[in-house]
Structure formats: C-alpha cells, structure tokens
Amino acid sequence: MKIIERDGTVKECEPEQELHVLRHTAAHVMAQAIKRLYPEADFAFGPATERGFYYDVDLGDTKLTDEDLLKIEDEMRRIVKENLPIKPFILSWEEAAELLKERNEKYKLEHIDDLSEDAVISFYQQGEYIDMCVGPHLCYTKALKAFKITQQSGAYWRGDKNNRMLTRINGIAFKNQAELEEYLKLREEAERRDHRKIGKEMELFMFSDEGPGFPFFLPKGMELKNALIEYWHEIHNRSSYSEVSTPMIMSRSLWETSGHWEHYKDNMYTTRIDGEDYCVKPMNCPGGVLVYKSRPHSYRELPIRLGELGLVHRHEMRGALHGLFRVRCFTQDDAHIFMKKEQIKDEIVSVIDLISEVYTKFGFKYTVELSTRPDDSMGSDEDWENATNALITALESKGLPYEVNEGDGAFYGPKIDFHLEDSLGRTWQCGTIQLDFQMPLNFQLEYIDENGSKQRPVMIHRVCFGSIERFIGILTEHYAGKFPVWLAPVQVKVLAVSDKNLEYAEKVYQKLSELGIRCELDSRNEKIGYMIREARQIDRVPYMLIIGGREAENKTVSVRDRATDQTESMTFQEFAERIQYEITKRL
The missing domain is CATH 3.30.930.10 (Bira Bifunctional Protein; Domain 2)
Known part of the structure; x- marks a missing residue:
C-alpha cells in the first residue's frame, strides 16, 4: 500500500502503520462528504484512533438522523469512486491563516493560533476539499476499500464543557471488506453481550x-x-x-504523607470533619x-x-x-x-x-x-x-x-x-x-x-x-450472562407444569434450598415452553427442573441443561449430587 507524506514523498506503508493511514484518510473522505451535503459545516479535529476514526464538526442547528449518516456514507463511496488524487502542500503560518480565513474555518484558525508563527503548516487536498493535516495519507481516494460510519455523539470543542457542543461522527475502516465484515460481526456480538443490557x-x-x-x-x-x-x-x-x-474516610494529612494528595487529589472526594479536611x-x-x-x-x-x-x-x-x-x-x-x-x-x-x-x-x-x-x-x-x-x-x-x-x-x-x-x-x-x-x-x-x-x-x-x-x-x-454453575445467581429453576404438580415442585425447591443451592420456583400459570425459554434465554439458568405428573408420581426430576438444551430424567438425589459436585469443583 503506497502512501504520501506531507513533503510529497510517496513510499510503501509499513504494515503496522496501514490501519492508521487508512482511517486517517477515511476521516478526510468523510469530512469531504459532509461538506458536500452540508456546505456550512465547520470542522474541528478529525483523527484516526485505535478503534477507527472520527471528525468533530459544527453543523449549526442541524441535527443528524441515522438516515443522514447513511447519506454521508453513500457520498463517501462516490468520492472513493471518483478516485481523487490526494496531494499535500505546505504553507507558512501567515499563508495558512489566510487560507483558513478565506474558507471560513474558525476552529482550524483557533487551532493554529496555538502554533508558533514560525511553524510550517501542511495541508492535504482531494478534489475541492482541503484539510490542515500532518499526514501521511493514501495517494488516491480509490485506495480506501472498506469503511462504515458507526455512530454520532456530542463532543465539546477542545473537551471543554464551556465551549460549543459539536457533533462527533465516528467510523471504522479496514484494508478489505472481509475484515470490515468480521469487525461488524464481532461488534454485533459485543452489543448482544453488553453487560448493561x-x-x-x-x-x-x-x-x-x-x-x-x-x-x-x-x-x-x-x-x-x-x-x-x-x-x-x-x-x-x-x-x-x-x-x-x-476506614472509608481518613484525614487529608494521611493522603499527603502517602503522596496521593499531590498526585491524585483531582480524583478524590473530600469533606470537612471537626473543622479539618478529610478524604474519601x-x-x-x-x-x-x-x-x-x-x-x-x-x-x-x-x-x-x-x-x-x-x-x-x-x-x-x-x-x-x-x-x-x-x-x-x-x-x-x-x-x-x-x-x-x-x-x-x-x-x-x-x-x-x-x-x-x-x-x-x-x-x-x-x-x-x-x-x-x-x-x-x-x-x-x-x-x-x-x-x-x-x-x-x-x-x-x-x-x-x-x-x-x-x-x-x-x-x-x-x-x-x-x-x-x-x-x-x-x-x-x-x-x-x-x-x-x-x-x-x-x-x-x-x-x-x-x-x-x-x-x-x-x-x-x-x-x-x-x-x-x-x-x-x-x-x-x-459468558454472555451464562455464568458457570458455581457463579450463577440462580443455579436451578424449578418449573411446575401445572397446579396439580405444585406440591411436589415445592418439595424439590425446598430440598435444593436446604442444600444451599441457589434456586427459584416458577409456579405461574404459564405454558411450560414459555417458562423454559424465559429461564434459559432471559435468566440464563444453568439447570431447569421440569416437574409434571410423571415426575410427581415417580419422585424424579426432568433436568433441562442450558448448555445442551437436552432433557434427562433422574432421581432428585442423582441431580443433587451432580450439581453439588459442579459447585464444589467450581465448574
């Protein structure tokens, strides 16, 4: 993969640098797409990151929808298809400031005010789009093969809550479509496993x-x-x-002696007790x-x-x-x-x-x-x-x-x-x-x-x-919530098929509780299939004991294993020994 440096040098990209260059270029292509769709957009920062890329942009009063993000992504594909050459050029501080004023880019202007007036500032251009940047970048937009806009959020300019809230648009880019699809698959699985959900x-x-x-x-x-x-x-x-x-609360002097006050005080909660400073x-x-x-x-x-x-x-x-x-x-x-x-x-x-x-x-x-x-x-x-x-x-x-x-x-x-x-x-x-x-x-x-x-x-x-x-x-x-037996919040759920079997189900539940096994009894007037699905898919219980007429008559239990979704009939004692072994051995 060839890349172009800020001085115009074209060279082969080092393997460990490839994703960074791809994502950096993708940020510029996305900004160009945004500018085409929203001509008044004013851009702040747009870096590549370990997880992808983003650009912070001031869109005025415009609020983007998911449909708008798809339109931006479609415009990015058009820019890629145009195969625009990406060319760097260098300006003095004064020339750079003049160019940014002409283009009415107030955030970039504020940014270069932080730089020395002796600084030499580099820009990259692709078609009508120009961005202040140190590079490197891909040589042509067509070299950007696989990308996707993933989300939008809010971000204060320079991370300061006293500044204007900008729109941060995030994306991801990979070397090829297969890598992108694998990432999206893992992302979908990660969302399914989200611990908050x-x-x-x-x-x-x-x-x-x-x-x-x-x-x-x-x-x-x-x-x-x-x-x-x-x-x-x-x-x-x-x-x-x-x-x-x-203790949870001790005097400030202790934290001064330990060194935490000097090195960590901004992350510490403090209070006053008896007229003296204390820290949580x-x-x-x-x-x-x-x-x-x-x-x-x-x-x-x-x-x-x-x-x-x-x-x-x-x-x-x-x-x-x-x-x-x-x-x-x-x-x-x-x-x-x-x-x-x-x-x-x-x-x-x-x-x-x-x-x-x-x-x-x-x-x-x-x-x-x-x-x-x-x-x-x-x-x-x-x-x-x-x-x-x-x-x-x-x-x-x-x-x-x-x-x-x-x-x-x-x-x-x-x-x-x-x-x-x-x-x-x-x-x-x-x-x-x-x-x-x-x-x-x-x-x-x-x-x-x-x-x-x-x-x-x-x-x-x-x-x-x-x-x-x-x-x-x-x-x-x-574990996607399917904790091993020893760790599961509920290790067994006893499911009564009907009220006729409830008395025996309650006895099974009581015996499990006496053995110290974390269990619940579901005696609701619901279909047994519904109760099994709920116990397995929502509560993610390792074992379900199904108690129907046959089990009550034979004094057995039908054991549904979460891992295999198979049902096995056994005596209560056999099941008790099995689960106690798994808990003791922390399986």
Missing part, C-alpha cells in the same frame, strides 16, 4: 439518576458478587493472607500501611500479607461513566504484602501464580506488561532501579514474556499489569503487581532484624480482579 434482563444491578456512576446491586447481583468474594476468600486463605478492613479513600493502601504500623514487627513475621475488599471512591467525569466498566465507587480486591528485600522475588512469583490461577479458572488467556518509572515519580534512582530489576527477575524466573510500557508505572513504583483476553478477543487490564519502596519510607515503617536492628520493609500492592464491579461486567460479557 444483560444486567438489566437478569436483574443483577442498576443505576439511578440520584447516584450517577454509583452502582446498585440487586439481590441476584449480590449472589453473583458474593460468590466471587467467597472464591477470593478461599484462594487467599490458602495463600496465608490475613483479611483487614480500613480512592485506594486502600494507606489504610493497610497504618494496620502494619499499629505494632512492632519482627523479621520472623515477614512476609505479612494483608488482604482487603475495600470500597473506594474516585471522581470520574460524567461523560466517561460506562456501566460497571467505569464507575465512581467500586470494591477493590487489594492486598498489601510487607517483606524483606530478599523476599521480593518469591513474593512476586507467588502473586503471579495466584493471579494466573484466577484467570485460568474463568477461561481467560492473558498477556503481561511491565510499566516503568513515570515523570512524576517519588524516590531515588537506586530504589527505582532495584524495584524494576526485581520485577524483571520474577517475570523471567516464571518464563513469562512481557512488553515494556515505558513511563507508565505508579508514582511510587514500577508495576506488572495483566491484560486478560475474553471470549471475543477483547483485552482488559485487571490484575496488577506494584512494588513500592516509597510508602514504607514515607510512613517510616520498620521491622526488627535478627541482629536487633531496625530495618525498612518493602511493600507490594496487588489486585487479582482489580475492581469486583468491573470484573463482574467483564465476566457478564465473557
């Missing part, structure tokens, strides 16, 4: 205008959440963690530090592993909120490990094993990323070098391949991030291991070594799920 259907959670970004968990959602927490307790008890709980915790770690500091420690106690399921609050912009994926309060499954320097490698390896076990349990593959020292870091060069080398040593000892993400560590230390891959091939950053020499120093943490001397411990911050709420959202989409 499934969560509403299954009555797992809700949101309210009275608390934007603050999720409400409904009874079935709490069953799911508690099952996850029970699993968390099991694996942490086995790994010798002690659970603690720390955005992280659990300072509380865990205070627990460690509450009494003296000997080297014989180390490592000390403190786990906490702490509710934290972080201020997120309202426009960024998205179901359970981006909320303002969530339960972080934290742990803080205090250890000697010589224990670092073994502890990190142990945490890697724990996180790997969790992701394997849910069927996730994962990749690993090592994030190094950021610009706003705390601490000495020596501590950062030692901390980073310790993480590298642990990763290499496990034989785990990893990518290095330069400068993206926490302000107090480098970190290992785990990116899991779901059933649709999407990746999510969840687990993290952060090595911290700074907080033990800031809080003057100590332990007594074998010689009776005071030493400073090293600290690990780590999470497995990340946020339990977000992890539930990920699991909901990963």
Whole structure:
C-alpha cells in the first residue's frame, strides 16, 4: 500500500502503520462528504484512533438522523469512486491563516493560533476539499476499500464543557471488506453481550439518576458478587493472607504523607470533619500501611500479607461513566504484602501464580506488561532501579514474556499489569503487581532484624480482579450472562407444569434450598415452553427442573441443561449430587 507524506514523498506503508493511514484518510473522505451535503459545516479535529476514526464538526442547528449518516456514507463511496488524487502542500503560518480565513474555518484558525508563527503548516487536498493535516495519507481516494460510519455523539470543542457542543461522527475502516465484515460481526456480538443490557434482563444491578456512576446491586447481583468474594476468600486463605478492613474516610494529612494528595487529589472526594479536611479513600493502601504500623514487627513475621475488599471512591467525569466498566465507587480486591528485600522475588512469583490461577479458572488467556518509572515519580534512582530489576527477575524466573510500557508505572513504583483476553478477543487490564519502596519510607515503617536492628520493609500492592464491579461486567460479557454453575445467581429453576404438580415442585425447591443451592420456583400459570425459554434465554439458568405428573408420581426430576438444551430424567438425589459436585469443583 503506497502512501504520501506531507513533503510529497510517496513510499510503501509499513504494515503496522496501514490501519492508521487508512482511517486517517477515511476521516478526510468523510469530512469531504459532509461538506458536500452540508456546505456550512465547520470542522474541528478529525483523527484516526485505535478503534477507527472520527471528525468533530459544527453543523449549526442541524441535527443528524441515522438516515443522514447513511447519506454521508453513500457520498463517501462516490468520492472513493471518483478516485481523487490526494496531494499535500505546505504553507507558512501567515499563508495558512489566510487560507483558513478565506474558507471560513474558525476552529482550524483557533487551532493554529496555538502554533508558533514560525511553524510550517501542511495541508492535504482531494478534489475541492482541503484539510490542515500532518499526514501521511493514501495517494488516491480509490485506495480506501472498506469503511462504515458507526455512530454520532456530542463532543465539546477542545473537551471543554464551556465551549460549543459539536457533533462527533465516528467510523471504522479496514484494508478489505472481509475484515470490515468480521469487525461488524464481532461488534454485533459485543452489543448482544453488553453487560448493561444483560444486567438489566437478569436483574443483577442498576443505576439511578440520584447516584450517577454509583452502582446498585440487586439481590441476584449480590449472589453473583458474593460468590466471587467467597472464591477470593478461599484462594487467599490458602495463600496465608490475613483479611483487614480500613476506614472509608481518613484525614487529608494521611493522603499527603502517602503522596496521593499531590498526585491524585483531582480524583478524590473530600469533606470537612471537626473543622479539618478529610478524604474519601480512592485506594486502600494507606489504610493497610497504618494496620502494619499499629505494632512492632519482627523479621520472623515477614512476609505479612494483608488482604482487603475495600470500597473506594474516585471522581470520574460524567461523560466517561460506562456501566460497571467505569464507575465512581467500586470494591477493590487489594492486598498489601510487607517483606524483606530478599523476599521480593518469591513474593512476586507467588502473586503471579495466584493471579494466573484466577484467570485460568474463568477461561481467560492473558498477556503481561511491565510499566516503568513515570515523570512524576517519588524516590531515588537506586530504589527505582532495584524495584524494576526485581520485577524483571520474577517475570523471567516464571518464563513469562512481557512488553515494556515505558513511563507508565505508579508514582511510587514500577508495576506488572495483566491484560486478560475474553471470549471475543477483547483485552482488559485487571490484575496488577506494584512494588513500592516509597510508602514504607514515607510512613517510616520498620521491622526488627535478627541482629536487633531496625530495618525498612518493602511493600507490594496487588489486585487479582482489580475492581469486583468491573470484573463482574467483564465476566457478564465473557459468558454472555451464562455464568458457570458455581457463579450463577440462580443455579436451578424449578418449573411446575401445572397446579396439580405444585406440591411436589415445592418439595424439590425446598430440598435444593436446604442444600444451599441457589434456586427459584416458577409456579405461574404459564405454558411450560414459555417458562423454559424465559429461564434459559432471559435468566440464563444453568439447570431447569421440569416437574409434571410423571415426575410427581415417580419422585424424579426432568433436568433441562442450558448448555445442551437436552432433557434427562433422574432421581432428585442423582441431580443433587451432580450439581453439588459442579459447585464444589467450581465448574
């Protein structure tokens, strides 16, 4: 694929650059189509992104409909068919300003006001359309093979809510039609699996205008959440963690000592108590530090592993909120490990094993990323070098391949991030291991070594799920709501065919409940086919027990399996043993 640079050089495109160039060119073609259909349109920014491309445009009082988006897409196809050459040219700042004034492009004019007057500004032209841009682009519009406009939304100019609201038109482009169709197929499946839709259907959670970004968990959602927490307790008890709980609100001075006030205060909620400033915790770690500091420690106690399921609050912009994926309060499954320097490698390896076990349990593959020292870091060069080398040593000892993400560590230390891959091939950053020499120093943490001397411990911050709420959202989409038996909010639904069979159905339901199996009894006066479809397709229950006359007479149950949609007759005891085995083994 040939591309043209801003200086007019034509060359072969590097493979890793192809999608970006395609999508950047598609943004220009879309803008040209919009300008043809809406001559008064005034354009702001129109970049390519990892997910596609968009253009922010001021359309005055015009409100676009879905039909209008299709018209824009059709016009894009005409522009592609015209096979217009795409040619760059360069102007001085003064010449560029004059051209933009002539074309009445006030947003571009405002943009170049931010540039030095010594700047040389490049433009690209295709037919009658001219756009200020650094490129590169395709050489001809006909080289754009496969694209689609996907949606429209609102966007403030420069992201400032005090500025005018523009129309953001999004699209996607690929190298060929087959890739585009595969993307659209996955997108359709992702929409079908949307955790917000499934969560509403299954009555797992809700949101309210009275608390934007603050999720409400409904009874079935709490069953799911508690099952996850029970699993968390099991694996942490086995790994010798002690659970603690720390206050949600603590003094501002604590957060100043920890460094969060300097580095994170814009995302923190604050309040006044007794005339002093307090903060609602955005992280659990300072509380865990205070627990460690509450009494003296000997080297014989180390490592000390403190786990906490702490509710934290972080201020997120309202426009960024998205179901359970981006909320303002969530339960972080934290742990803080205090250890000697010589224990670092073994502890990190142990945490890697724990996180790997969790992701394997849910069927996730994962990749690993090592994030190094950021610009706003705390601490000495020596501590950062030692901390980073310790993480590298642990990763290499496990034989785990990893990518290095330069400068993206926490302000107090480098970190290992785990990116899991779901059933649709999407990746999510969840687990993290952060090595911290700074907080033990800031809080003057100590332990007594074998010689009776005071030493400073090293600290690990780590999470497995990340946020339990977000992890539930990920699991909901990963399984499309069809959670494994051990995790399902309702594990069995007992369906009575008619009132004649209700007495036996109630006995079956009661016995299941006594065994601790999460079950419901459906005794409505509905056709059995309807009740089965609802239990399988809406409630997504793993097992349905159909109780009719034959079952009541023979004291059996007809078991409908969600996975196979097959029905099998067996005794109650046989079914009870089967489902208890699956729950115990977490299948």
